[in-house]
Amino acid sequence: xxxxxxxxxxxxxxxxxxxxxxxxxxxPRKRAPQPFLGMTPVQRFVIAILLFxxxxxxxxxxxxxxxxxxxxxF
Numbered sequence: 846x847x848x849x850x851x852x853x854x855x856x857x858x859x860x861x862x863x864x865x866x867x868x869x870x871x872x873p874r875k876r877a878p879q880p881f882l883g884m885t886p887v888q889r890f891v892i893a894i895l896l897f898x899x900x901x902x903x904x905x906x907x908x909x910x911x912x913x914x915x916x917x918x919f
Contacts, residue, residue: 881889908914 884892909916
């Protein structure tokens with residue numbers, strides 16, 4: 846069963862044959878990928894930075910509330 850597995854596996858895709866009616870015509874364009882949540886990469890980066898800073902501030906505030914850490918000047 847597994848004797849000829851390596852020989853039977855093909856990793857290369859065979860190119861599609863060119864049809865005669867397609868010769869000389871421009872190739873169809875691929876659609877541009879849709880932006881994630883309708884935002885540009887820069888906008889997503891700003892949102893990620895803001896979420897990171899908010900989580901840092903909120904976690905520091907929680908540590909202060911539970912008195913796990915304290916500020917040295919108080």
